[in-house]
Amino acid sequence: MPNQAPSTSCDVTVIGAGLSGKAAALHLSRAGLKVVCIEPQQAVRPPVGESLDWSAPALFEQLGLSQENLLASNIATWKKHVTLKMRDGCDVHYVPSTWLGGRPFHVNLFTLHVERTQLDGEILKMVVDQGITLVRDRVIDIDIDIESDGKKIRSVRTEGGQRFISPWFIDTSGMGTPLVARKFNLPAVQYGPTKVAMWTYFKVSQQVEGTTLYMDALPTEYLEWIWEIPVSTATVSVGYIAPGAAVKAKRDQGLSIDDIFQQHLMQFPHFEPRLQQMANGSVHVNVTSFRCRVHLQCAGPNWLLAGEAAALVDPMTSNGVTAALRQASEAAALILKYRKRGELPGHARKSYSSRIVQMAKFFNEGIEKIVYEPQVRNRIGLGIAGEAYTSPAWSMNVVYARLSPPGLFATLILGAMLGFFRVSAAICYWYCGLNKSSVAKQECRIE
Numbered sequence: 242m243p244n245q246a247p248s249t250s251c252d253v254t255v256i257g258a259g260l261s262g263k264a265a266a267l268h269l270s271r272a273g274l275k276v277v278c279i280e281p282q283q284a285v286r287p288p289v290g291e292s293l294d295w296s297a298p299a300l301f302e303q304l305g306l307s308q309e310n311l312l313a314s315n316i317a318t319w320k321k322h323v324t325l326k327m328r329d330g331c332d333v334h335y336v337p338s339t340w341l342g343g344r345p346f347h348v349n350l351f352t353l354h355v356e357r358t359q360l361d362g363e364i365l366k367m368v369v370d371q372g373i374t375l376v377r378d379r380v381i382d383i384d385i386d387i388e389s390d391g392k393k394i395r396s397v398r399t400e401g402g403q404r405f406i407s408p409w410f411i412d413t414s415g416m417g418t419p420l421v422a423r424k425f426n427l428p429a430v431q432y433g434p435t436k437v438a439m440w441t442y443f444k445v446s447q448q449v450e451g452t453t454l455y456m457d458a459l460p461t462e463y464l465e466w467i468w469e470i471p472v473s474t475a476t477v478s479v480g481y482i483a484p485g486a487a488v489k490a491k492r493d494q495g496l497s498i499d500d501i502f503q504q505h506l507m508q509f510p511h512f513e514p515r516l517q518q519m520a521n522g523s524v525h526v527n528v529t530s531f532r533c534r535v536h537l538q539c540a541g542p543n544w545l546l547a548g549e550a551a552a553l554v555d556p557m558t559s560n561g562v563t564a565a566l567r568q569a570s571e572a573a574a575l576i577l578k579y580r581k582r583g584e585l586p587g588h589a590r591k592s593y594s595s596r597i598v599q600m601a602k603f604f605n606e607g608i609e610k611i612v613y614e615p616q617v618r619n620r621i622g623l624g625i626a627g628e629a630y631t632s633p634a635w636s637m638n639v640v641y642a643r644l645s646p647p648g649l650f651a652t653l654i655l656g657a658m659l660g661f662f663r664v665s666a667a668i669c670y671w672y673c674g675l676n677k678s679s680v681a682k683q684e685c686r687i688e
């Protein structure tokens with residue numbers, strides 16, 4: 242009985258206090274709004290997302306977390322390049338060219354890796370210090386405002402029996418429980434198969450620099466890969482991503498998650514010393530499954546989706562944190578702009594949704610067609626496929642940052658550029674599929 246639940250009123254209710262939820266709450270509260278942020282006592286997924294895109298430091302800066310302070314407090318390490326290591330011993334380095342750092346571009350050539358537990362704790366402290374009400378509960382349902390033809394949200398209800406009423410809502414509840422999307426039956430597009438990610442943390446005696454991806458690209462198979470990310474001077478995050486079907490087949494053979502994780506890491510001699518730490522039982526392997534997708538509508542009259550609740554981009558793109566922070570900032574700005582009007586106008590909803598959809602399509606389609614599926618990488622080699630994907634992906638984030646604040650015109654320009662790259666990837670995919678029997682080329686620089 243919703244109306245019997247004790248109710249709380251505020252200006253904005255934020256569902257979820259992950260990265261995007263906390264960021265949105267901070268932006269709104271600093272502008273003087275009364276914000277309630279609802280997050281379960283136990284987070285739905287352990288924090289992950291440690292190798293940042295080049296646009297992320299500026300977004301953290303907006304929140305009040307400078308790159309220098311993050312590095313000085315050992316919450317972050319430098320990410321100056323990405324290395325792709327293949328099982329045959331080849332490696333390829335992806336480093337932004339130094340001329341991009343000079344005039345007229347002035348592009349940030351370095352970014353960060355972050356230790357997520359510490360980083361999330363730091364932002365949580367900012368949320369509490371800002372006076373934002375953090376409610377430890379889980380949202381289980383949404384009440385629709387009947388007077389709005391069922392298009393507006395009136396309140397949300399929690400497992401603990403509380404009810405939160407506000408004129409505005411942001412759903413940042415991540416990939417697991419798309420409450421608003423389900424309530425409004427929002428259409429979504431999915432990319433690639435369901436994937437499983439397993440990851441853990443190892444102590445290292447020597448600091449590692451840069452993100453390293455380990456791959457063994459078999460010509461007939463969908464790609465599986467391993468990441469190694471130095472999240473602090475003494476710790477690396479190591480994760481393995483594989484299609485859900487491949488993991489299920491191994492589970493059916495009786496292998497545990499730890500067995501599957503170790504079995505895959507063992508293929509690369511680099512991980513031998515790390516795996517010895519697993520032998521003494523001190524290492525816990527986290528696991529989650531996900532399917533990349535984007536909701537085609539990410540805003541309604543008084544609600545917005547942000548972060549993974551709106552779009553889930555593949556972890557290999559290192560774009561999740563940037564997207565979450567960017568969408569949190571844009572969602573907050575829209576609420577502040579149209580607050581007095583009481584609802585978002587159609588064009589604001591459309592352009593907000595369009596930017597999320599275009600970016601998610603670009604990242605997910607690109608990585609699936611060019612890197613995960615064998616068609617293109619067999620033809621041009623994994624190293625070049627990586628380059629062909631990385632350069633436009635990196636550039637488009639830079640373009641996005643430069644077009645900000647994104648109005649209708651900027652959204653159209655962005656859409657045209659993203660569309661161009663998507664069509665190019667589709668043509669390349671089609672062309673490479675014409676002669677599948679061509680010999681796979683191995684192009685890489687051996688260090």
Ligand SMILES: Cc1cc2nc3c(=O)[nH]c(=O)nc-3n(C[C@H](O)[C@H](O)[C@H](O)COP(=O)(O)OP(=O)(O)OC[C@H]3O[C@@H](n4cnc5c(N)ncnc54)[C@H](O)[C@@H]3O)c2cc1C
Binds near residue numbers: 258281284380550560
């Ligand atoms: C395996 C993996 C690796 C990744 N690696 C990278 C990377 O290297 N670089 C990168 O940039 N990104 C990466 N990402 C993406 C990144 O983790 C996320 O995009 C980022 O953390 C932003 O998340 P969010 O705030 O949208 O969601 P989340 O961080 O998932 O936050 C959602 C919050 O909502 C809460 N919640 C859920 N349901 C409810 C409910 N019903 N009521 C109230 N609260 C609720 C959850 O407890 C959670 O705290 C990776 C993702 C995965 C899965």
